[in-house]
Amino acid sequence: MQENATQETAMQETAVQETSVQKNDSVRTALVTGSSRGIGRAIARRLAGDGMVVAVHYGKDAEAAQETVEMIVRDGGRAFSVGADLATHDGVRALVEGVRAGLAAHTGEAVLDVLVNNAAATTSGGHLADETPERFDRVFAVNVRAPYFLVQGLLPVLRDGGRIINIGSAVTRIALADELAYAMTKGAMETFTRTLANVVGERRITVNTVSPGPTRTEGLIAAMAAMPQLEGMLIGGQALPWVGRPEDIADPVAFLASEDGRWITGTVIDASGGTYLGPKR
Numbered sequence: 396m397q398e399n400a401t402q403e404t405a406m407q408e409t410a411v412q413e414t415s416v417q418k419n420d421s422v423r424t425a426l427v428t429g430s431s432r433g434i435g436r437a438i439a440r441r442l443a444g445d446g447m448v449v450a451v452h453y454g455k456d457a458e459a460a461q462e463t464v465e466m467i468v469r470d471g472g473r474a475f476s477v478g479a480d481l482a483t484h485d486g487v488r489a490l491v492e493g494v495r496a497g498l499a500a501h502t503g504e505a506v507l508d509v510l511v512n513n514a515a516a517t518t519s520g521g522h523l524a525d526e527t528p529e530r531f532d533r534v535f536a537v538n539v540r541a542p543y544f545l546v547q548g549l550l551p552v553l554r555d556g557g558r559i560i561n562i563g564s565a566v567t568r569i570a571l572a573d574e575l576a577y578a579m580t581k582g583a584m585e586t587f588t589r590t591l592a593n594v595v596g597e598r599r600i601t602v603n604t605v606s607p608g609p610t611r612t613e614g615l616i617a618a619m620a621a622m623p624q625l626e627g628m629l630i631g632g633q634a635l636p637w638v639g640r641p642e643d644i645a646d647p648v649a650f651l652a653s654e655d656g657r658w659i660t661g662t663v664i665d666a667s668g669g670t671y672l673g674p675k676r
């Protein structure tokens with residue numbers, strides 16, 4: 396345990412050394428919550444590839460977050476990791492403080508350009524009959540309360556003209572009985588997106604949601620391995636003929652984060668390859 400902790404500290408110090416920069420007015424910065432793996436990792440790598448210094452947030456898996464940082468550094472980018480459990484309000488406060496301190500250490504000032512609310516509890520109790528108040532509260536805490544208060548805590552350091560990008564889900568337009576509470580959290584985030592866009596628009600900050608359909612992250616990869624016919628079933632229900640990859644989500648996020656996305660706000664961009672659009676013939 397002690398040895399692991401020492402190794403982890405040493406790895407983090409290496410990353411700090413490799414990624415530290417002097418204050419530079421042209422440097423852009425991003426926080427991607429839940430970028431230790433999956434879609435968040437792809438977004439962090441893409442934004443770092445576009446020249447941003449990226450705060451790689453994780454919940455439990457510090458090692459995976461460090462891998463994301465190392466991938467970014469190997470590709471010539473700059474990043475640092477910050478851990479915080481978003482199921483608690485203390486965790487949200489710790490993330491705000493950690494990001495401010497990390498940005499100051501890595502760029503010379505605590506200024507954020509892009510906030511990507513990606514982290515989510517992706518499973519709740521399932522069907523209505525099986526749900527519990529504890530699991531229901533947890534999925535809302537991580538997926539709705541945390542992004543709400545993260546925005547509140549980081550708005551003072553978000554640059555005018557900055558970006559808030561929420562990762563939603565196609566489950567808000569497709570009724571999946573086994574994901575009821577989870578789907579409700581994503582619906583709440585769409586409402587947050589629209590209303591918040593009006594709240595922060597005077598500062599030229601845009602707020603949007605990018606909504607994936609089934610995407611090849613750990614959960615879906617395991618499900619496809621356990622059920623080989625699943626891939627064909629998913630593709631059969633989509634307009635486009637492949638199962639979404641994390642990069643298919645990262646690219647529209649990068650577009651919204653760029654100058655080219657400046658006039659788009661308060662909207663939901665479906666990035667699901669046309670999942671469940673209707674009968675094909």
Ligand SMILES: NC(=O)c1ccc[n+]([C@@H]2O[C@H](COP(=O)([O-])OP(=O)(O)OC[C@H]3O[C@@H](n4cnc5c(N)ncnc54)[C@H](OP(=O)(O)O)[C@@H]3O)[C@@H](O)[C@H]2O)c1
Binds near residue numbers: 455516563614
């Ligand atoms: N994959 C899909 O098919 C799909 C489809 C539609 C929408 N989405 C949405 O896309 C986003 C990313 O999904 P994904 O599949 O990439 O997720 P994932 O592989 O399950 O990764 C989730 C990420 O969120 C973090 N996280 C989870 N609970 C947390 C907590 N309590 N506190 C702090 N961090 C926490 C995890 O950190 P640690 O591992 O370090 O704990 C991890 O980095 C989510 O918003 C999800 O709802 C995904």
